[in-house]
Amino acid sequence: MSVAAPASTQTQRDLQRIYSIAELAREFGITARTIRFYEDEGLIKPRRQGLTRLYSAGDRTRLGWILRGKRLGFSLAEIKELLDLYQVDRTGVQQLRELLRRSRLHIEDLERRRRDLDAHIQEFREVESQAATELRKRGIDLAKD
Known part of the structure; x- marks a missing residue:
């Protein structure tokens, strides 16, 4: 019988988890080629171990936002700008303001x-x-x- 890890331990473990390109493709219902395209466009930046791409929890989250942005009709350039705002302001306030502005447009x-x-x-x-x-x-x- 296994005992569930405390929430903080589980969350920490999730944040440290590494995903393969195949796992992400399967999870999001897209092809590995699509993920590589987003990488080529600078939207996600996985670590590499030799030829293997290693995707972090952050890469996974960004991929989710990329796909949602595409469904909503944002261009890849807009998505990149919105995602990159988080790097400038870790509070997310600038990102949310810009998302609100662009959503209204x-x-x-x-x-x-x-x-x-x-x-x-x-x-x-x-x-x-x-x-x-x-x-x-x-x-x-x-x-x-």
Whole structure:
């Protein structure tokens, strides 16, 4: 029977854990090639032991943020800038302020694009209606379409 380590010991152990590229790829559902790409872009910087990449808990956390940033539509340059802010200010305040600023910009852009899409949809509905009306005038049965 094993006894769980105290939380502080467990947390310390987690922070010292080393991950392989295969482990991270599997965990995040991405390819090793993707991880190497992010490394080439300077987003993560694993230690090396010969040809083997050794990823820290910090690298793992950064990878999670990189993937979340991509899902949210941030560019790799934006993600790098946001992640690098933590190196400048370990409190994370600068990073959070910049994340807030950029998130607001993305929200504004998405809302503008949604308005544009709604306008396009409305225009296509008008075209659809006009085409259907014209076909009915010509005696075409639209139930077949």
